[in-house]
Amino acid sequence: MGLLMTRSKYHLLFSVFFLSIAALIPFELMAHGVDESTRNFLLNNTGVQFIAFMYIGAKHMVTGYDHLLFLVGVIFFLYKSRDILLYVSMFTLGHSVTLLLGVLWDLQVNAYLVDAIIGLSVVYKGFDNLGGFKRILGFTPNPRAAVLIFGLFHGFGLATKLQEFQLPQDGLFINLIAFNLGVELGQFSALIFILLIFSFWRKHPTFNLFSTTANTLLMSAGFMLIGFQLTGYFVI
Amino acid sequence: MQQTLSTTALIKTTVIALIIAALALVSIILPAEYNIDPTGIGAKLELTALAAPVNNNPKKVESEQSSDSVEVIVPAGRGVEFKFSMQKFQKMTYEWKTDGESLYFDLHGEPEGDTTGYFESYAIATLNEMKGSFTAPFSGAHGWYWKNKSSNPVAVQLKVNGEYAVIGLKK
Numbered sequence: 001m002g003l004l005m006t007r008s009k010y011h012l013l014f015s016v017f018f019l020s021i022a023a024l025i026p027f028e029l030m031a032h033g034v035d036e037s038t039r040n041f042l043l044n045n046t047g048v049q050f051i052a053f054m055y056i057g058a059k060h061m062v063t064g065y066d067h068l069l070f071l072v073g074v075i076f077f078l079y080k081s082r083d084i085l086l087y088v089s090m091f092t093l094g095h096s097v098t099l100l101l102g103v104l105w106d107l108q109v110n111a112y113l114v115d116a117i118i119g120l121s122v123v124y125k126g127f128d129n130l131g132g133f134k135r136i137l138g139f140t141p142n143p144r145a146a147v148l149i150f151g152l153f154h155g156f157g158l159a160t161k162l163q164e165f166q167l168p169q170d171g172l173f174i175n176l177i178a179f180n181l182g183v184e185l186g187q188f189s190a191l192i193f194i195l196l197i198f199s200f201w202r203k204h205p206t207f208n209l210f211s212t213t214a215n216t217l218l219m220s221a222g223f224m225l226i227g228f229q230l231t232g233y234f235v236i
Numbered sequence: 237m238q239q240t241l242s243t244t245a246l247i248k249t250t251v252i253a254l255i256i257a258a259l260a261l262v263s264i265i266l267p268a269e270y271n272i273d274p275t276g277i278g279a280k281l282e283l284t285a286l287a288a289p290v291n292n293n294p295k296k297v298e299s300e301q302s303s304d305s306v307e308v309i310v311p312a313g314r315g316v317e318f319k320f321s322m323q324k325f326q327k328m329t330y331e332w333k334t335d336g337e338s339l340y341f342d343l344h345g346e347p348e349g350d351t352t353g354y355f356e357s358y359a360i361a362t363l364n365e366m367k368g369s370f371t372a373p374f375s376g377a378h379g380w381y382w383k384n385k386s387s388n389p390v391a392v393q394l395k396v397n398g399e400y401a402v403i404g405l406k407k
Contacts, residue, residue, distance in 0.1 A: 039353055040406070047313065123253075130249055131240030164353045166342070168383070212241065216249040223257030228265050235270050236352070 039165070048171035050178045057182025060161065062190050066118045066225055067154055071187070072194055073125030073218050074147055076211070079202075087147050088191065094151020095158060096180055102159030103167070103176055111160035112233035118157050119225025121150035126218035129211075158183060287349075302400060308392045310339060310384040319379035320400040322372040328398035332380075333365035337390045343370070345378035369398075377403055 038056055061067055074091065078084045101107065124146065127133065133140050162179065201207050241249065267278020271287035278284045308318050322328065322345075343359040358370050372378055378400075384390045 126253070127250070130246060132246050132250075134240045135243055135246055170385075212245075212249065216253050217256070219250065219253035220256040220260075223254055224260050224265060227257060227261040228269065231261075231266055231270060231272065235272070236354070 042162075042165040042167065047168075048174045050174065053175045053178035054182035054185065057158075057179035058186035058189070059182075060158070061183045061186030066115065066122065066157070067187070068190055068194070069122045069218060069221055069225075070118070070125060070150065070154065071191065073122060073129060073215070075191075075194065075198065076125075076129050076215065076218075084195070087144065088187070090144050090147045091151040091154070092184060092187070094148045094153075095155030095183070098152045098155030099158045099180055099183070100155075100176055102156050103162050104173065106163070107156075107159070108163070109156050109160060110233065111157070111164075112229045112236075114153060114156045114160055116226050116229035116233065117153045118150075119222045119227075119229060121153060122222030122225060123219050124150070124222075126215045126222060129215040129218070300399060301397070303395075303397045304402060305393070305395045306402075308382070308394055308405065310382045310390045310392060312384055312387050312389050315381055315383035317379060317381045317406040318394065319377040319403040319406055320396065321403050322375070322378050322400045324373070324375045325371055326399035327369060327371045328378070328396055328400055329369040330394065330396045331365075331367045332392055332394040334390050334392050336364060337384070337386050337388070338362050338364040339390060339392070340383040340385065341366075342381040343379070344381065345372060345374065346376050347374045348376040350376070379403070 038059075041052065042056075071088075071091070074087050075084055078087060102109070128140065128143065128146070131140075158179075162176075167175065201210075263275055263277040264281070264283060267273040267281075268283040268286045271284050273279055273284050306318070308316060310316050320328065340362045341360070342357050344355045344357040346355045356373065359366075359368070370378075380394075382390075382392060
């Protein structure tokens with residue numbers, strides 16, 4: 001037992017280091033929305049630009065660490081392909097609905113608050129993976145419903161990124177569909193990598209040793225996102 | 237499936253998660269993103285430089301009156317931006333007109349050093365000429381976004397007068 005503790009402490013230190021480095025890079029890159037060249041494109045675009053919007057959507061998803069962290073949390077203990085497909089579909093359904101309706105109906109939500117809720121979704125999933133709700137409430141709240149509901153917030157997050165640019169009505173719907181398709185494409189490619197890593201890791205003895213640490217760090221990353229976005233909300 | 241952690245372990249992991257997050261936020265993320273640096277660690281790591289507003293703005297024109305007249309071509313079916321660098325509370329009077337065609341425009345300002353894509357609009361309409369003035373509510377890039385929905389290029393004659401430095405066309 002003593003040996004196990006020191007080993008897990010070593011792992012904790014190692015992963016804290018790794019995660020901090022990993023977290024630093026994209027924060028500057030995609031901190032809140034889109035980069036300069038994409039911004040210029042969106043400001044100057046007119047009419048239908050199918051492939052371009054698809055690309056922006058895919059890029060946003062692949063570089064959007066908040067969405068990816070949530071996905072990692074969701075698939076962490078999913079072993080069957082059927083389950084993975086089901087849960088990812090719930091997430092897709094959720095974020096597509098609010099992305100499309102949010103932009104089309106021009107629903108104004110505060111980007112910082114939505115991003116803070118997205119951070120909360122990461123904390124929620126990490127806590128859930130640790131069996132937290134089962135321990136506290138005596139049962140686990142329907143995980144499918146949770147993924148769907150948090151998916152709705154992730155969609156609002158995606159919508160606010162586009163709403164920053166008063167996108168012309170001309171061709172808006174088709175561009176939105178393209179953006180949404182791009183998001184799913186990006187999610188799919190990111191998932192392939194995540195699942196590949198997980199399928200190797202699960203076979204390794206460190207998975208059981210490490211899963212508690214990993215979900216703790218997931219929660220921690222979620223807390224960071226919440227703090228980061230809420231500070232933005234109050235300061236800016 | 238993972239076993240359910242004991243209540244003690246749950247509290248422990250949650251507290252550890254919070255502590256790591258708080259440390260990262262206070263020492264690294266907030267200094268780098270918002271220049272909020274309660275511990276001074278951010279400054280030592282030179283992270284606050286990331287959040288500090290860019291200071292290469294042309295200060296020499298401050299409270300100096302300039303006057304310019306430019307022609308901006310808005311290509312068919314496209315939008316262009318023409319911007320001026322202005323400090324907070326500097327004023328500009330302007331006058332622009334097209335060769336007849338009405339253009340959708342958005343007169344707006346973006347705060348200096350902002351990376352979030354935030355901007356504030358002062359006037360949005362579809363017109364072929366406009367006269368007016370404004371006072372910059374914050375330091376940054378202020379100017380027009382014109383959009384040409386017609387199938388021919390439209391020339392905009394823009395005359396400005398006030399305290400500013402020309403940034404010019406943003407592509």
